Amino acid sequence: MLAARASSTRNVQRLARSFATVVDTTGVKVAAVDYNQPTSSVTILVKAGSRFEPKKGVANALKNFAFKSTTKRSTIGTVRESDLYGGVLTSSLGREHLALTAEFLRADAPFFVDVLSSFITSARFTRHEFEEYVTPLVEADTEAVSHDSATQAIEAAHALAFRSGLGSSLFSPAHSGLTVEDVKAFAATAFSKGNIAVLGTGIDQGTLSGLVEKAFANAAASNEATTPTSKYFGGETRLEASSGPQTVFFGFGTAGAPVPEVAALAAYLSPTPSVKWSKGLSPLAAVPEGTSVQTIYLPYSDASLFGLLVQGSTAAGVKEASKVAVAALKAAAKGIKAEELKSAVAKAKFAAASAADTREGLVNVLGSKILSGSPATLDATLSSLDSVKATGFSKTATSLISAKPTYVVVGDSHALPYADELGL
Amino acid sequence: MFGPLGLSLAPYVQSSRTLSKWITPVANWYVNAAGYRKYGFKYDDILVEENPTVQRALTRLTPREKYDRAYRLKRASQASVLHAPLPKELWITEAEDVRYLRPHVEEVAKEEEERKKWDNLIVQRK
Numbered sequence: 001m002l003a004a005r006a007s008s009t010r011n012v013q014r015l016a017r018s019f020a021t022v023v024d025t026t027g028v029k030v031a032a033v034d035y036n037q038p039t040s041s042v043t044i045l046v047k048a049g050s051r052f053e054p055k056k057g058v059a060n061a062l063k064n065f066a067f068k069s070t071t072k073r074s075t076i077g078t079v080r081e082s083d084l085y086g087g088v089l090t091s092s093l094g095r096e097h098l099a100l101t102a103e104f105l106r107a108d109a110p111f112f113v114d115v116l117s118s119f120i121t122s123a124r125f126t127r128h129e130f131e132e133y134v135t136p137l138v139e140a141d142t143e144a145v146s147h148d149s150a151t152q153a154i155e156a157a158h159a160l161a162f163r164s165g166l167g168s169s170l171f172s173p174a175h176s177g178l179t180v181e182d183v184k185a186f187a188a189t190a191f192s193k194g195n196i197a198v199l200g201t202g203i204d205q206g207t208l209s210g211l212v213e214k215a216f217a218n219a220a221a222s223n224e225a226t227t228p229t230s231k232y233f234g235g236e237t238r239l240e241a242s243s244g245p246q247t248v249f250f251g252f253g254t255a256g257a258p259v260p261e262v263a264a265l266a267a268y269l270s271p272t273p274s275v276k277w278s279k280g281l282s283p284l285a286a287v288p289e290g291t292s293v294q295t296i297y298l299p300y301s302d303a304s305l306f307g308l309l310v311q312g313s314t315a316a317g318v319k320e321a322s323k324v325a326v327a328a329l330k331a332a333a334k335g336i337k338a339e340e341l342k343s344a345v346a347k348a349k350f351a352a353a354s355a356a357d358t359r360e361g362l363v364n365v366l367g368s369k370i371l372s373g374s375p376a377t378l379d380a381t382l383s384s385l386d387s388v389k390a391t392g393f394s395k396t397a398t399s400l401i402s403a404k405p406t407y408v409v410v411g412d413s414h415a416l417p418y419a420d421e422l423g424l
Numbered sequence: 425m426f427g428p429l430g431l432s433l434a435p436y437v438q439s440s441r442t443l444s445k446w447i448t449p450v451a452n453w454y455v456n457a458a459g460y461r462k463y464g465f466k467y468d469d470i471l472v473e474e475n476p477t478v479q480r481a482l483t484r485l486t487p488r489e490k491y492d493r494a495y496r497l498k499r500a501s502q503a504s505v506l507h508a509p510l511p512k513e514l515w516i517t518e519a520e521d522v523r524y525l526r527p528h529v530e531e532v533a534k535e536e537e538e539r540k541k542w543d544n545l546i547v548q549r550k
Contacts, residue, residue: 074535080542128484
């Protein structure tokens with residue numbers, strides 16, 4: 001018992017010092033976490049996700065333009081110099097943010113912060129680089145997603161659920177007609193101080209603030225990017241795909257800040273077993289052989305999308321599995337037992353906490369908090385999950401599934417079920 | 425000095441006011457005497473293009489510039505077939521004879537130079 005108490009107090013301490021406070025350095029928000037790792041990483045988060053894009057595919061093109069030539073150094077200079085320092089540069093795009101990340105050895109922070117910030121402050125956006133390097137990457141992204149039914153289904157679900165804003169795709173359309181001028185104009189509006197946050201791991205807050213202050217000393221300061229608040233619509237679409245697994249996605253969205261009850265519902269339904277080689281106790285564990293179900297829970301700053309993704313090799317199997325999934329979701333909305341709720345909450349809390357363990361996860365979890373200037377900790381998320389009650393759970397779940405469903409099938413669209421056949 | 429653009433003393437001449445005052449009329453006479461403008465060429469159309477640097481620079485022209493260049497080349501070969509310069513109203517004037525390709529060639533050359541620098545870099549431990 002003593003040992004248990006000791007370990008729980010240690011946990012509290014660790015949580016308390018886990019995340020740094022957000023400091024505003026010359027208009028740029030900076031947060032740093034240091035666990036004494038041997039390597040550091042710095043991520044520049046820009047409010048330039050696909051929901052802010054003025055033209056389809058611009059955000060994806062901007063993501064692929066990262067680390068090309070700037071007035072400070074050329075493309076090859078960036079690549080070769082980072083090679084010499086042994087760092088890794090990545091850029092990734094979400095619906096809300098564009099994240100530019102550098103991972104490097106601790107001593108090399110000044111160089112890598114400079115590489116990241118010079119793209120923000122002085123990228124050249126040359127036409128030949130757009131045509132020679134960026135367009136092939138944009139097309140490759142589009143090509144890759146056209147072979148991935150799950151991603152395709154979730155993209156289509158976003159478009160149905162939120163239409164504009166969050167509905168715009170992370171990928172460029174196949175024949176987008178984008179020009180470098182579009183990318184340049186988007187970057188000019190997005191790359192201003194109010195839209196930028198810097199998140200460091202394995203780096204001291206003071207060091208990072210100093211570097212950021214120097215780097216963004218003469219960055220443009222303009223208004224924060226805003227979009228109309230998201231609304232949920234829903235609808236049905238059927239996409240024909242000749243290859244890949246048969247896929248059904250059905251989900252429900254909510255406008256407004258994500259609520260912990262939905263996270264608990266996702267954890268309750270999630271069929272991922274906690275022990276290897278077991279089927280788990282989830283109500284979705286009963287789906288037929290050869291099919292799989294995943295819970296998808298995507299919280300955004302002002303909306304969230306929750307749904308179940310059913311995949312399998314045959315349309316008949318997927319239809320059967322989808323029926324099981326719909327029945328499980330409806331049963332969950334009627335109310336679940338207290339101990340089931342307890343384990344679901346524990347599972348959700350673990351998922352939320354362990355997501356912050358990896359670098360990408362940390363950026364996803366804390367990114368929006370840092371940008372909005374609220375304290376960059378997990379405490380609020382975890383304590384809100386603690387306060388989930390059985391009545392609130394069933395009330396939220398009932399109102400969630402009473403909305404118009406978002407229903408997407410990808411695959412053999414003649415054989416895959418329609419929404420009304422599943423009782424949605 | 426012997427880049428894809430060829431040997432040029434122009435920067436030196438332009439840096440000296442006296443020299444450029446003396447040489448500019450001669451240069452203008454020489455350009456007209458060379459006769460490429462009479463065949464509807466701009467100077468960058470007759471730049472030696474049989475090397476990778478200029479080939480890469482050519483891909484960086486805008487579609488409009490590429491089209492116009494191809495048109496001038498075809499028009500000039502037709503004039504060559506006819507063994508006569510173009511009619512005078514089609515001659516390229518001094519104002520039209522802009523170096524549209526030179527900035528791209530210079531940039532490609534600079535990139536190649538930089539690549540060479542990085543390829544032959546000697547790294548020293550500090």
